[in-house]
Amino acid sequence: MFDSNNALSTKARNLKPSGIRKFFDLLSGREGVISLTVGQPDFATPWHIRDAGIDSIADGHTFYTSNRGTPELRSEISRYMDRRFGLSYCPENEILVTVGASEAIDLAIRALIDEEDEVIVPVPSFVCYGPLIEMCGGRVIPVETAPKDGFKLTPEALSDAVSEKTKLIILPYPSNPTGAILDREDLAALREVILKTPAVVLSDEIYAELTYGKKHTSIATLPDMKERTIVINGFSKAFAMTGWRLGFSCAPEALTEAMFKIHQYAIMCAPTVSQYAATEALKNGDDDIEIMKAEYDRRRKYLTKALSEIGLPCQCPEGAFYVFMKLSHCGLSSEEFCERLLEEHNVAIVPGTAFGDCGEGYARLSYAYSLDHLKEAVRRMDRFVKSLNYVAFL
Ligand SMILES: Cc1ncc(COP(=O)(O)O)c(C=O)c1O
DSSP states (O other): OOEEEEEEEHHHHHOOOOOOHHHHHHHTTSOOOEEEEOOSSSOOOOOHHHHHHHHHHHHHOOOOOOOOOHHEEEHHHHHHHHHHOOOOOOOTEEEEEEEEHHHHHHHHHHHHHHOOOEEEEOOOOOOOOTHHHHHTTTTEEEOOOOOGGGOOOOOOHOOOOTTTEEEEEEESSOOOOTTOOOOOHHHHHHHHHTTSSSEEEEEOOTTOOSSSSSSSGGGGGSSTTTGGGGEEEESSTTTOGGGGEEEEEEEHHHHHHHHHHHHHHHOOOOSHHHHHHHHHHHOOOOHHHHHHHHHHHHHHHHHHHHHHHHOOOOOOOBBBTTEEEEEEGGGOOOHHHHHHHHHHEEEEEEEEGOGGGTTTEEEEEOOOHHHHHHHHHHHEEEHHHHHHHHHOOO
């Protein structure tokens, strides 16, 4: 009898399912759950952006666009990168419009990685890098970041991890799940190490707009870095456009061309409607970002304070919309804590181990949820933690 498992490639067969996905599966069918699991804005896309998408359909823009993305959108991206981050990229050959930042990450890895190439991945971090590297036969070199360093990649740790096989260094800041950011000084110290290697940097800046206090700095703005950096960004987080599936990469022409070739064969072009909407977002969306960011900031302050009051401390995140909460003193593993919290109090959060083994002893909470929602989650977690202490005391 035909067994489709035998038909799979070794690489596909060996791919582990995402730890976040596994936790979502536990949620399905449960009633009354307060979930803080999802990393997407709870705001609907602002109306003027939705209208631009609707108008594009009404006007009959229902065809493929240029493979690289519409010239208008690429010009807007070029202006945006200059205006917001002080980076200059040519719309014709240094910018590629992709299906979310996710596709841009995949393209960058596929364009650069051969069998046995090493890729530095700071952990804990977003879940897609490792599996995509492994699909190319590359070797993931995880570099643990520590709470004592604010979960920032340090030059010492980077220096210890690089070798003559290092092909790519991933810099996922602002960080999902820790909320850590790298400021200019941090980046300057990493640059000293990077410049001694032939490695390219993949700078995943999807949360660049969501920093609280300090403005985001891209490593590509540092001397001699732009030519070896692929900056990846997108519309999902800053403009509340996750479902529109639109992102982009900015990189020197040779790197962009290699990514473009793969994109052309695999995707053809990013969704047309979304490109029209995104053009409007970049033209007139700065105020939307500020409004949403102010709300995230309010929630961030509430949550960090409230969690420490109930005995679940976390570092105050400086970017993105997550807190990485410490659980180690509760006497349960991350998975046990999250499973029991869900079973006994109907609150869903993601175990830190979903973001790398070093996430043991932590859990990630997203604050892309309303303040009322967060308050109820905190009340329930308080009851749970108290019940654990009671058991421990007995
Ligand atoms: C760090 C990071 N990079 C990339 C992505 C993917 O974003 P997109 O929706 O643009 O594909 C996410 C989504 O959660 C993320 O957290």
